[in-house]
Amino acid sequence: VSYLLGYWYLFIFWVLLIAGMIKFYPKLMWLRVIEIRNKLWYSILLFSISLLIIGGGFGVARGLEGKPLRLISANDYVSPKFTPLLLNTPFSVVNTMGHKTLSGKTYFSFSEAEKYYSPLHQFNKNESFKPRNVVIIILESFSSEYVFGHKTEEANFTPFLDSLISQGLLCSNTVANSYNSRDALPAILAGFPSLERIDYMGSRYSTNNFRGLPFLLKQKNYHTSFFHGGHNGTMSFDIFTKAAGIDNYFGFDEFVAARGKSGIDGGWGIYDDCFFQYMAEEMDKFPEPFFSTLFSLSSHDPYPIPKSIRDKFPEGPLPILKSVAYTDYSLRNFFDTIKTKDWFANTLFVIVADHTSQSILPEYKNPKARFAIPLLFYSPGDFELQGEFKGICQQTDIMPSILDYLNYEKSFIAWGNSVFEDDYRFAVNYLGTTYHIIDSTYFLNFDGYKSWAIFDYQKDPMQKYNQCNTGVDIQCFVEPYLKAYIQQYEYRMINNLMADTLLRFSDDNIAEMGVN
Template sequence: MKNYFKSILLFFKRFLLVLFIYQICRFLFLYFNKSAFSGLDLKVFLGGIHFDLSAIAYINILFGFLHLFPAKFIYKKGYQKGLKIAFYTVNLIFILTNFVDFEYYKFTGRRSTFSMITASGMENEIGGLMLSFLKEFWYLPLLGIILAIAFWKVIPTFSSSIPKENTTLAIVGKQTGLFILIMGFLLVLGRGGFQQKPLKVVDAVNYGSISHSALVLNTPFCILKTIGKKETLEAKSFYNETELQAIFNPVLELEPDSDALKQNVVILILESFGRENLQIGQTPFLDSLVTKSLFFENGFANGKLSIDAVPSTLSSIPSLMNHSLITSSYSINEIYGLPKILKDNNYYTAFFHGAFNGSQNFDQYCKVAGFDAYYGKDEYEGPEAFDGNWGIYDEEFMQFFCTKMSTFKTPFFTSLFTISSHNPYKIPERYKDKFPKGNTKIQESIAYTDFALKKFFETAKKQPWYNNTLFVITADHTSSEPTAEKFKTNIGKFRIPILFFNPGNPNFGGLNFRNFQQIDIMPSILSYLRIKAKMITFGKPYQSEKDFVVYYLDNIYHYIDGDYYMAFDGKKAIGLYNFKEDELLQHNLLNSNDAIVTKMEQFIKAYIQSFNQRMIANKLTIN
């Protein structure tokens, strides 16, 4: 039995070594993202160990079997050498996935899942981007190499001098009993304990505030929980159909009392233009446009990824899943968004994105959404302007966009998604030192795209369609690494600029302080144009008295109504704040405002139930 006990001891030494490395990774994650976390306590790190143990147990259950199977061959030198190499290789791969989030978390605000790690929707550009990222974040592969070497140096090895032992039926029975016991222990550890359901990503909120979830989690755990899984929403039954319709009904019928305006519509979606970039000297043109537009001071994104912004903005469908709608199992659901509605009103429709064709699966979504045409890098016509990473620089692609629109029959509806203010934030060499560097890495490229936007409008003003066009400008999501504390909260990290500009109607403008989100853009445009339509929208027109915003991150629903912000875990509220008075969300009012909690819980439950039911049943259109 001595050799068998040696095998048990060896396995658990290796297991504990991996657990120790996970703690190193957590502290490195905290170091690289220290500005994102405050008010930490021991509970956060103890919770982290809970999730680490679960991930490590799942990853190593096979190695537990191979270490401890009661048979003589497990003591052979060749077998043990192969087992050591396999254990080291598999665990190192999972450990290094944490390194991705040391920097990537700044962009997404959450731990990476399987689809993020595998770059779903970015297959064409991943080669060039990988080289760029390795160059910019050179210290991450260097740290990874150092850790890999240290891991190999200290990983315990089975003793090479193994005295032979007699094997009796009693010994085999004892070994088998220990084997079953330890394998059972690993299974329990992997599921996170004896609770009714296995440990889930959302359970991270039990170990600290909502904003600490990413620190509690580890990337291997999030990958394991999403690997090979398509998004499958759970049908909710909080209310019967009558109650549901009374609380929240996504069917909107527009019945204008005058003729439609028949104006062109141009939506510009600016990459990473978080609200924190405005009015600090980086965006002089956009700042000036704000004064001539209807500007929503409390504008919010409905997601943290570029791929979330298109369905939200163009089809009024929020991102309330762990996958974007575009890459989920519901990606081919029938939708009736702006392209189809405006097409039904004799508009020509086109979508422009200067990146590689197929990037973010936007071309696929354009077909589902009903656009007449899609223009990507392949369709670009103009001077050489490839940035070496993503696609065509914003200045040249915007000029191409403007020129192309002048060939379209009117009225037309177009949308452009910019690319230059995306990591690695490359701008043309001729503009080196022309724009202010700002306080963060992104802000020079933000200034460049603002300049490109100015040049676009200078060209557009000369076109015959300009004064009969409604321009809508929004961001896809916020920037990474904001400097102001108020933009680091679960409110601030979704704040974006949203404005409506009509050069032919100078009286249309002013500041609007209602809560406004990307999914409100579609019904607002249709209402402004006085288009008769009946649609499914999870937003509301800008004239509405409703004042809600809903978005989703880290398995938590984030719901704003009026002055209040609620975090909801799918079953119950876990936080309530008056975000107008408490910008940094430091005072949880959950236990002192029962009436508000009850009212807000009622709405968010109905909202989730309606969204899930319609998504599952493919009922995003009116029959």
């Protein structure tokens, strides 16, 4: 309700539109195909048809329970490898109508592409696997600007997160792989970005077979769970997490069944503080080792905060900042609850944002900063996991970094790199029709065929001086990595090879496999 009130002007526009139709339509004689004898009944009929169209459109888009059937819905009933047996052709055609397919871009031979980038990883570990608990905390809309940019004597919106940063490993140059929550989950939990104009969960490839981080850890006897205070079915989180290997989903329904309706925020779902405490209680019941993910909620428009504590948090130049402070407060209470548990010291915490949001500070109003988010690795008592890592990082680095930290020895697929490895580092994201590749110095824009802008963001943070086609050698150095990344991504996505850990692609074995 509060969200609809925020867009009251759309309702007024709709009423005026209907009134205009009722008033002026009868006067358009050349459009009349029936004689209007009773204007009252005609008005009622027109109004009813309008409601039917709007209601029907909403029903198609959202479903009667806010959970429409889509291709990815098949993953709610069978594992991804069996979804082709469940889906029928008419349903698939209707759901993918208007969706462009990936073209299967080929910039190099596959042998050449492998020299620049391969999503296949395998760590050479001399030490045995460390079965530590893993907890990923995804903070809704927590831009780097909110954590690092708004620090004054009058207000600090993330004091508790600051205290954790001082005890963990901060990846201070991290960017999101996309600009929405639906693409954050595949990047964080499964290690692959969305390089399409539509999010992965809504795409024709959403039923592809893949092996996410939870799936791999389940093979190591981990208990797996996901917590989100929104209504079950929101953004298909429940379906995707199941496909990723998570067995236990805790959402709005589970909270209400366990605790009643006292924590409902009146809009999106459950207040962060209430839901975080619920998660703390549930985790204490899990067998070790366990893997859990928490996706926060309250720092999303309309930024609900319980009235009883609303005045505890500072106002800021942006409406979201007060709710950021509330989520930070909720995080503090969460850690206060779990720090006394026996399993706490044996747990790796990874804290990251899903994407950025509104910006007001000039230094964050540039293309790179538009994606800047915090990323923190924290494990109580691990003094080697502290300090600051200044290399470029992305959300798809989280999966390989966790597996590297745990001494995972098997091969896996991820479009990122461990922060604990000394490789050439870069991040990739896609917005509109433009691919971006970002390394420690440069930000390059690529339209799928050619680079059209490259900036030295260290010397030119506002990105005013385009160095593309000026004889700068760095363009020739950076661009092939992006091309190889895109080629590998599209090939595996189109041919449903996201879970295939074939040691290396080569032109010979591609031909033998007989795929596109």
